[in-house]
Amino acid sequence: MSEIKEIIETLVKFRNERDWEQFHNPKDLALAISIESAELLELFLWKKAEDVNTEKIKEELADIFSFAFLLAEKYNFDVKEIVLEKIKRNGEKYPVEKAKGTSKKYNEL
Amino acid sequence: MSEIKEIIETLVKFRNERDWEQFHNPKDLALAISIESAELLELFLWKKAEDVNTEKIKEELADIFSFAFLLAEKYNFDVKEIVLEKIKRNGEKYPVEKAKGTSKKYNEL
Amino acid sequence: MSEIKEIIETLVKFRNERDWEQFHNPKDLALAISIESAELLELFLWKKAEDVNTEKIKEELADIFSFAFLLAEKYNFDVKEIVLEKIKRNGEKYPVEKAKGTSKKYNEL
Amino acid sequence: MSEIKEIIETLVKFRNERDWEQFHNPKDLALAISIESAELLELFLWKKAEDVNTEKIKEELADIFSFAFLLAEKYNFDVKEIVLEKIKRNGEKYPVEKAKGTSKKYNEL
Numbered sequence: 001m002s003e004i005k006e007i008i009e010t011l012v013k014f015r016n017e018r019d020w021e022q023f024h025n026p027k028d029l030a031l032a033i034s035i036e037s038a039e040l041l042e043l044f045l046w047k048k049a050e051d052v053n054t055e056k057i058k059e060e061l062a063d064i065f066s067f068a069f070l071l072a073e074k075y076n077f078d079v080k081e082i083v084l085e086k087i088k089r090n091g092e093k094y095p096v097e098k099a100k101g102t103s104k105k106y107n108e109l
Numbered sequence: 110m111s112e113i114k115e116i117i118e119t120l121v122k123f124r125n126e127r128d129w130e131q132f133h134n135p136k137d138l139a140l141a142i143s144i145e146s147a148e149l150l151e152l153f154l155w156k157k158a159e160d161v162n163t164e165k166i167k168e169e170l171a172d173i174f175s176f177a178f179l180l181a182e183k184y185n186f187d188v189k190e191i192v193l194e195k196i197k198r199n200g201e202k203y204p205v206e207k208a209k210g211t212s213k214k215y216n217e218l
Numbered sequence: 219m220s221e222i223k224e225i226i227e228t229l230v231k232f233r234n235e236r237d238w239e240q241f242h243n244p245k246d247l248a249l250a251i252s253i254e255s256a257e258l259l260e261l262f263l264w265k266k267a268e269d270v271n272t273e274k275i276k277e278e279l280a281d282i283f284s285f286a287f288l289l290a291e292k293y294n295f296d297v298k299e300i301v302l303e304k305i306k307r308n309g310e311k312y313p314v315e316k317a318k319g320t321s322k323k324y325n326e327l
Numbered sequence: 328m329s330e331i332k333e334i335i336e337t338l339v340k341f342r343n344e345r346d347w348e349q350f351h352n353p354k355d356l357a358l359a360i361s362i363e364s365a366e367l368l369e370l371f372l373w374k375k376a377e378d379v380n381t382e383k384i385k386e387e388l389a390d391i392f393s394f395a396f397l398l399a400e401k402y403n404f405d406v407k408e409i410v411l412e413k414i415k416r417n418g419e420k421y422p423v424e425k426a427k428g429t430s431k432k433y434n435e436l
Binding site: 220221222224225228229232235236237238240241243244245248249251252255256258259261262265266267270272275276277279280281282283284286287289290293295297298300301302303304305307308309312314317318319321 | 329330333334337338341344345346347349350353357358361364367368370371374375376379384386388390391392393395398399404406407409410411412413414416417418423426428
């Protein structure tokens with residue numbers, strides 16, 4: 001079994017044992033990702049990255065991944081496929097010759 | 110090579126070709142995850158989940174995964190490992206017998 | 219009429235003319251505040267504050283205020299009162315002698 | 328003194344007594360608004376709005392207002408002015424005859 005499939009199966013098992021699928025509609029899963037992202041962000045608030053506790057980053061990032069994998073599962077998305085597709089599309093929005101060394105958004109390039 | 114390693118290598122190649130590592134400090138990567146999460150959230154704003162365009166969900170979710178993988182790479186986290194560890198820890202915070210069928214937070218159980 | 223009341227009345231008039239109250243339930247208003255906050259955040263992404271376009275900050279901040287005022291209106295909160303109350307409560311969580319010059323959270327002080 | 332000026336002066340006094348201005352750069356204030364917005368959002372997670380504790384909404388909304396006022400103060404924005412200006416601009420993006428009764432974004436109208 002692929003790595004990602006294994007992670008998703010473990011998450012789904014955890015969810016089902018607790019009968020939580022009833023709460024996990026796509027809208028609330030999207031909320032959960034945003035909330036966990038803000039908890040990650042909070043670790044950096046008023047600080048430089050080097051002053052942040054790496055253990056906590058690990059945990060908050062794991063939470064983001066968990067809800068992102070659960071949302072992907074809801075829609076039967078293949079995570080590898082959708083990320084590689086998006087990279088391809090971003091390659092068109094940010095061609096190397098225009099985007100190199102600049103942090104501008106594609107609509108400002 | 111594992112699936113996740115392959116995704117991360119593709120993301121890192123994309124980033125390096127554009128000389129973007131200089132912008133990708135952990136704090137700004139955390140910002141990027143939050144921003145992409147809000148773009149996902151916006152798809153659901155004022156709507157029910159079934160009225161949302163699935164193609165767009167795919168794209169926004171791919172963006173979240175991309176920055177989350179890039180942040181994991183920064184800290185050399187093994188994504189599978191950190192998610193499985195977090196699931197284990199959540200199992201302690203949310204034991205089946207207490208958490209089953211309720212959406213309460215662990216500190217209210 | 220007080221300044222804040224005047225702002226809220228103008229927002230409510232704008233909303234009602236467009237028959238948007240049906241969409242403005244508290245949960246979606248909370249989503250809207252988060253989304254607008256992320257748009258503000260995006261202005262700072264990969265950048266230093268001094269490189270950010272002040273006009274755009276003005277606009278995104280105005281959007282945050284707008285949805286925050288509309289949510290306050292939903293619950294009939296008096297904005298001045300709730301902010302002053304929260305400052306008082308924060309004064310207890312962050313007493314000057316402990317909190318001075320440090321960015322630590324109250325539970326780490 | 329105007330109501331908003333009074334709120335801002337109280338916030339600035341609180342901040343200065345704790346010598347926190349050093350942390351309150353615009354980028355981190357924008358982070359703080361996003362983080363507080365997600366704490367508000369969390370109150371609604373997996374829930375319907377009517378099941379949410381109104382007292383907590385009050386507190387989280389007060390936090391959002393506090394950081395939003397502090398960011399406005401950084402740039403010397405007149406809150407009433409910027410909100411009224413944005414409403415005017417939104418009136419052009421969402422003319423009543425097109426926007427009435429629909430939750431579509433202006434670029435889809």
